[in-house]
Amino acid sequence: MARVLVLYYSSYGHIETMAHAVAEGARAADAEVDVKRVPELVPEQVARASGYKLDQAAPIATVDELPGYDAIIFGSGTRFGSVTSQLRNFIDQAGGLWARGALNGKVGAVFTSSATQHGGQESTILGYLPTLMHLGMIAVGLPYAFQG
Template identity: 60%
Template sequence: MSRKILVLYYSAFGHVETLAKAVAQGARSVEGCEVDLKRVPEIVPEAVATASGYKLDQDAPIADPSELAAYDAIVFGAPTRFGNVPAQMRNFMDQTGPLWKAGSLIDKIGSVFTSTGTGAGNESTILSFWPTLAHHGMIIVGLSYASTGLYQIDEMRGGSPYGAGTVAGNGSRTPSQVELGLARDQGQRVAQLAVRLAPEDK
């Protein structure tokens, strides 16, 4: 049976959105997987978001917290806000209490990727997300050094063994080919594990 993978992200300026598409591409490369790309709602008032230059015209549909139970694996993408996940993603996850109470995400795969302005928060943002996945009983998956881009130190890049990432700078820098490669690797790894670990009687 096909394994369902969700790439769920929040992106204010488009950097995480770009990584999310690469993660989905990597997951789709694995036979036997059905991949959806969705985003969490924006909670900043539209006038403020527009004045701040937020990218509001994103193609991915808005997700509902109740939908998470339908997936075998979920890859979450969120930028850093002072070393932590932003309120938009936190607000979405804070609505998953009914899923926690029902045990709906137990033994499903959870993984996280991120974007930072200067590189600070590259690891802490992902690590601050992991306890939420653990409370849901999810199997937490990062990258591994099988992703050779993690060895590349000849150029600025995001990403760590905890998950893919990009460095956005002042917002004008777009994800590099190395960073996109790490994102594809993460999506592929999650999908491969979903195929291997999901129960056969689903």
């Protein structure tokens, strides 16, 4: 059975909701799925003042756990047309995995949400693909034939 990690960052809960939907889909395809998130970087006072959803059930992931999965599906909201600094910071700690090719050949995918229809969803996802390539992952997206 394939082991899949849905790894996300979410300020307001949109990506959190999507992460659990992604996990449900992977489970329906008989994968063993964990949903985890990356640590918050915004100071707690600022996060609370900004109305962040701080009560999220998913445990915090560590970089060392990543090689234990066959596939990693990354989720992040769009921030000025790119992925969040929280996800970026987490993956910036994966230099050791990169150096020893620990994620080579594993499947990688990315999902995002934005506030506006043309707010940068595609640039967020496309901007993350070189990271998957550097890590040796095989990038997979929704095929055009998908009717959803």
